[in-house]
Structures are given as structure tokens and as C-alpha cells.
Amino acid sequence: MDEQALFRAHVATARADVEAALEASRAAGRAFDGVVFHAGTDHLFHDDDQHVPFRPVFHFARFAPQPGPHHLLVVEPGKTPRLVRVVPRDFWYEPPATIDHPFMDVLDVEDVGSADEAQKAVGARSTFAYVGNDASVAAALGIAETAVQPDELMHALDWRRGFKTDYEVACVRRAAERSAPGFAAVRAGFEAGASERELHAAYLAATEMLENDCPYGTIIGYDTHAAVLHYQSKVIAKPAPGRVLLIDAGAVFQGYASDVTRTWMRPGGHAAFGELIDGIDALELELLERCTPGQSYIELHRAAHRRVAELLGGIGVLKVSADEALEKKLTLPFFPHGLGHHLGLQVHDVGGRQAGPDGSIHEPPPDFPSLRTTRPVEAGHVLTIEPGLYFIPMLLEPVRNGDDSGAVDWALVDELTPYGGIRIEDDVHVTADGPVNLTRSLIPGHR
Numbered sequence: 001m002d003e004q005a006l007f008r009a010h011v012a013t014a015r016a017d018v019e020a021a022l023e024a025s026r027a028a029g030r031a032f033d034g035v036v037f038h039a040g041t042d043h044l045f046h047d048d049d050q051h052v053p054f055r056p057v058f059h060f061a062r063f064a065p066q067p068g069p070h071h072l073l074v075v076e077p078g079k080t081p082r083l084v085r086v087v088p089r090d091f092w093y094e095p096p097a098t099i100d101h102p103f104m105d106v107l108d109v110e111d112v113g114s115a116d117e118a119q120k121a122v123g124a125r126s127t128f129a130y131v132g133n134d135a136s137v138a139a140a141l142g143i144a145e146t147a148v149q150p151d152e153l154m155h156a157l158d159w160r161r162g163f164k165t166d167y168e169v170a171c172v173r174r175a176a177e178r179s180a181p182g183f184a185a186v187r188a189g190f191e192a193g194a195s196e197r198e199l200h201a202a203y204l205a206a207t208e209m210l211e212n213d214c215p216y217g218t219i220i221g222y223d224t225h226a227a228v229l230h231y232q233s234k235v236i237a238k239p240a241p242g243r244v245l246l247i248d249a250g251a252v253f254q255g256y257a258s259d260v261t262r263t264w265m266r267p268g269g270h271a272a273f274g275e276l277i278d279g280i281d282a283l284e285l286e287l288l289e290r291c292t293p294g295q296s297y298i299e300l301h302r303a304a305h306r307r308v309a310e311l312l313g314g315i316g317v318l319k320v321s322a323d324e325a326l327e328k329k330l331t332l333p334f335f336p337h338g339l340g341h342h343l344g345l346q347v348h349d350v351g352g353r354q355a356g357p358d359g360s361i362h363e364p365p366p367d368f369p370s371l372r373t374t375r376p377v378e379a380g381h382v383l384t385i386e387p388g389l390y391f392i393p394m395l396l397e398p399v400r401n402g403d404d405s406g407a408v409d410w411a412l413v414d415e416l417t418p419y420g421g422i423r424i425e426d427d428v429h430v431t432a433d434g435p436v437n438l439t440r441s442l443i444p445g446h447r
């Protein structure tokens with residue numbers, strides 16, 4: 001299918017989702033004639049005239065990947081969605097690019113010169129709900145505060161965003177295609193001994209992205225930096241010794257993100273660490289293959305902990321059985337984050353903890369408070385699978401000094417701690433016919 005047809009079908013689904021959300025709201029006693037989606041108001045840094053990097057309101061971006069703030073989109077059942085696009089005449093900044101995208105043909109698009117003009121063009125909408133980041137814009141449209149992101153409507157919209165259209169899946173894959181040369185450049189730089197900062201620059205150059213185009217700050221860390229889960233510094237110094245590199249990076253296509261992590265070790269590193277990399281890689285691919293409709297994501301997370309216990313037992317870091325390790329929660333300090341998350345317009349996409357479209361929440365089990373995804377896996381979901389295994393002194397300290405200290409070979413832990421940690425992540429599209437790995441064929445593993 002061509003892009004135009006894909007996008008047309010996508011907008012049909014997005015419109016149906018809005019209609020279903022309006023119906024859910026009506027059933028809850030809060031009826032609206034439609035929804036005004038706002039691209040959002042941008043912000044300045046405190047007491048400054050510089051703008052905080054702008055990201056559109058994601059429910060807006062689902063209809064139109066139009067950069068820039070202030071645009072308004074009116075969605076009403078039975079009518080073509082109307083986009084009032086703000087293209088200011090400005091000599092300080094370049095106006096947001098009028099991009100080449102099929103939304104120009106699928107939506108009813110009208111250009112105006114300012115946020116005020118956009119509000120005038122949309123007119124009074126007192127019977128509508130407002131979705132956006134600026135209640136004053138809602139007020140200017142005559143929309144009551146109680147109709148600003150009303151709960152029932154938002155729960156239903158968030159839930160439905162979990163089911164990706166073919167267009168959305170294609171965008172995630174295109175984002176991954178865009179990131180692939182970045183991974184190749186970083187791999188080559190790692191082999192040549194480049195610094196973290198040089199690797200980051202190489203990633204941006206190879207993906208043709210500016211810093212603010214990245215869906216999230218790239219994580220590029222050598223050795224112990226790989227054990228800082230959201231490591232951000234990217235030091236200038238050449239790596240010493242630079243035995244291990246962890247890169248967690250994505251790209252964006254039409255607003256949709258990819259999110260992939262690889263961990264590489266130089267030849268001649270600790271054989272036990274190499275075994276752990278192999279083990280986490282095999283685990284990741286195996287769990288990804290289990291992403292079928294009806295699968296409990298929480299069970300996948302539990303399975304990951306069991307394998308982490310087995311891997312640590314296999315190399316001798318843990319001196320107790322996997323059962324005992326799990327019972328004593330000894331894997332938690334080694335694998336302290338969740339197995340993954342929904343992926344789409346947001347890197348950590350909405351709705352991962354929803355139990356249904358009605359606002360009920362599926363809390364993570366008490367053992368795993370960081371788990372972002374508790375919602376059962378369904379066809380249409382796009383998820384990440386990203387098991388990890390780290391040597392984080394701060395988390396291991398209490399075990400070392402606690403009652404279960406004897407269950408761990410601390411000499412071996414001390415040998416492996418300089419290697420930092422491992423995380424391996426791919427993106428999966430769940431279909432009725434099974435999982436599709438969207439990223440592994442584009443971005444090779446660790447070998």
C-alpha cells in the first residue's frame with residue numbers, strides 16, 4: 001500500500017477512536033460534540049527569551065506530524081477533521097516547515113498567521129472537549145475547565161493508542177531504518193576507541209538528526225557507565241579501558257520513535273561477562289517471540305528474572321538455586337528496571353498500565369514497581385523487550401552487607417563490576433499471526 005492509502009486508513013482509525021472515546025464519555029454522563037486537539041503552547045526557560053525544545057501534544061500528532069506549536073485540529077463525528085495550521089510570518093525564526101506528507105490531502109487544512117487567528121478560525125466550541133497543554137486556549141474557545149482533557153475521554157483515547165495502525169507500525173520501522181547507520185557508525189567508532197562524545201556525534205551524523213530530533217537522549221556509555229541506567233554525560237575523555245560499550249538510541253520518523261539497545265564487548269574481555277551478553281541476547285529474542293496476543297507481560301518480566309538468576313548461577317556469581325535466588329529477591333539488584341514498554345509517538349507510550357479503556361489501572365506487582373507495562377499483550381501493540389543485567393555497586397551494597405551475603409561470590413562480582421552492565425533491546429509488533437521483530441534485521445546484535 002502506498003503512503004497516502006496507509007495514512008488515509010490510519011486517519012479513519014484515529015477518527016473512529018475519537019468517536020468511541022466520545023461515546024464512552026457520553027455513557028459516563030459527559031457528552032461532547034467533538035474534540036479540539038491542540039498542538040500545544042511552547043514555553044520559555046525561566047526568565048529568559050529562549051524556548052524549551054517543543055514537542056507536540058501526542059494526541060494531536062497522531063493526526064498530523066506538523067512541526068511547531070499552536071495548531072488546532074477539530075475532530076467531529078461525520079466530518080473531515082479540520083486542521084488550522086499556524087504558519088507565522090517571522091524573521092527571528094524560520095517558520096515550522098510545511099512538510100510533504102499525505103495529511104495535506106486527508107485533512108481539511110487551512111493556514112493562518114498566528115495562534116490568535118487559529119482560535120478565531122476555529123471559533124466558539126463550548127460543546128467540545130479540549131485535548132492539549134494550555135487551558136487558556138480552551139478558555140479562549142469557550143471550553144469549560146471541566147472539558148479540558150476529561151478523564152473518561154482521555155482514558156479511552158490513551159487505551160486505543162495502544163493499538164497501532166499499519167501506518168504507525170511502518171513509521172516505527174522507518175525510524176529504526178533511520179537509526180541503523182547510526183548504530184553501525186557507533187560500532188565502528190567503538191572498535192576504533194572513540195570517546196563517548198565522539199560516538200554520540202557520529203550517531204547524529206550518520207542518522208542525519210539534530211540533538212533535538214532524537215526521541216530521547218542517546219545513552220552511550222563505556223564500562224561502568226553502562227551500569228547507569230539513563231547515563232547522560234557522554235564524556236570527552238578517551239575510554240579507559242573501554243572494554244564494553246552500551247548504546248541505547250532511537251530515531252524518529254513522522255513523529256514515531258524507535259528504541260534499540262546493544263551492548264558490545266571487545267575481544268579479550270572477561271569470559272563470564274561474554275557469557276552474560278550471550279545469555280541476555282538469547283533471553284531477549286526468546287521473550288520477544290513470546291509476545292503473542294493474550295500473553296501476560298508481567299509473566300514475561302518474571303521469566304526474565306528467572307533467566308537472570310540462572311545466568312548468574314551459571315557463571316557462579318550466585319551460589320544458590322534459581323528458585324532460592326528468586327525467593328530471596330537476589331535478582332532485583334542485578335535487573336532493577338522493567339522489561340519494556342509500549343512504543344509509538346512517545347518512546348514510553350501511553351496506556352501501558354491500563355487495565356481497560358475505562359481508566360482502571362493494572363498496578364505492577366509489589367516486587368516490580370518500575371514495570372511500565374502491565375497491560376496484557378494484544379494484537380496491534382508495539383512494545384520493546386529490553387532485559388538487562390548490571391553490576392551497580394549502590395544496589396549490591398545492601399546485599400553484600402545483608403543476611404544473604406553468602407549467596408553471592410563477591411570476588412567475582414568485583415571482577416565483573418568494571419564491565420558495567422548489559423541491556424539488549426528490540427522493538428516488536430504483535431500480530432494475530434505472532435510477533436514481528438521490527439529492528440533486529442536492521443541493527444545487528446552483539447556478534
Ligand SMILES: [Mn+2]
Pocket residue numbers: 259340341384386425
Ligand atoms: Mn526502551
